[in-house]
Amino acid sequence: MSPHKNPHLGGIVLGSTDPERLWEWYRTAFAPGAAKDGEMLGLELGGTYLIFESRDDVAAKAAEPGRILVNFEVADIRASEKHLDETLSVHWIRPVTDMDGEVFLATVEDPDGNYIQLYQEQEPKQDPSAGAGA
Template sequence: MARPVLGSLLLASTDPGRLHTWYAAALDPESDTDANGYRILKFGEFFLFIDTRDDVADKNPEPGRVILNFDVEDARAVAARMESAGVTWLAELEDRDGSLFATAIDPDGNYVQIIQLSEEHRKAM
């Protein structure tokens, strides 16, 4: 039997249009809607669905519970793009033993990390 593959995540919001616009502007997905107009952002082989739900608050009360990690080739360029989109940083870009990390806060209060791992860290994984 084949093992399950994590291929997508549903990010619920009281304002999915605003959230979709932020992710599209800040992170430049491969595509940002499907043929039916649903808010689906494609990042590599992973899909981020953004939709409305009645059982969520306007702001995430526990943003550290789930953090979206984006593996990037050029963290400095991605951070600059995010800044031009008006990002708020929880932790600005920093070097951690040769790898680069930054944590942003999306409009709903969720944490979004960009990570550029060094070759040394990749080999150790």
Template sequence: MITPKAGSILLGTTRPAELRDWYRKALAPEHEGEGPIDLGGFMLVIDQRDDVDTKNNEPGRMILNFHVDDFDAVAAQLRAAGVDWVVPVADRPSGRFGTFADPDGNYLQIIQFKQDA
């Protein structure tokens, strides 16, 4: 049996230029060009769509998680980018978590798991 490897996600939006700029600023400041945004080997494709609302009405349905080694550094980068924290940074038994939203209301998280988690 073959287990496929996730390689990219398509994010449909009514305002692709704005969303692309936000993702670059918040998560990939070194990214250049108009193609997919490389998020550590996982590609983010942002596409103009006419069949979606301007805001995600059920953002908790799917949350894109970013596993980080230096939580404080990534949180500082996100704060500098002006992200909207949906759930403040919190220490949990398995590690540190912070949930934020993109301009379309999609939820994302940064997570630094504890070594023994």
């Protein structure tokens, strides 16, 4: 057994020309009850921090929005879809799509033009002939 452990993903930093606006968008979208915690603009989401940082080496809009996608597993993708539409009027890159009965997948765009992917695993389909004895 190797003495080295795989690293733990502690966080993702989103550089922005307007990190306050981006923090507020993500808070509204995925963590409505969250409050600012000191000076750092961040949200703890499922054990990983999403951090919003002011950067002067990025454009106001992402030049290649599909290069890195922040991916969120949600419990109810249809409820998430409704929430995002009603509270933020998001731009859908890919509407909620059934991916061969295994997962639902959707992609939205954040205010900086980054693509955000949502997914929900589907329950395995039961074979109606399973358990039918002869």
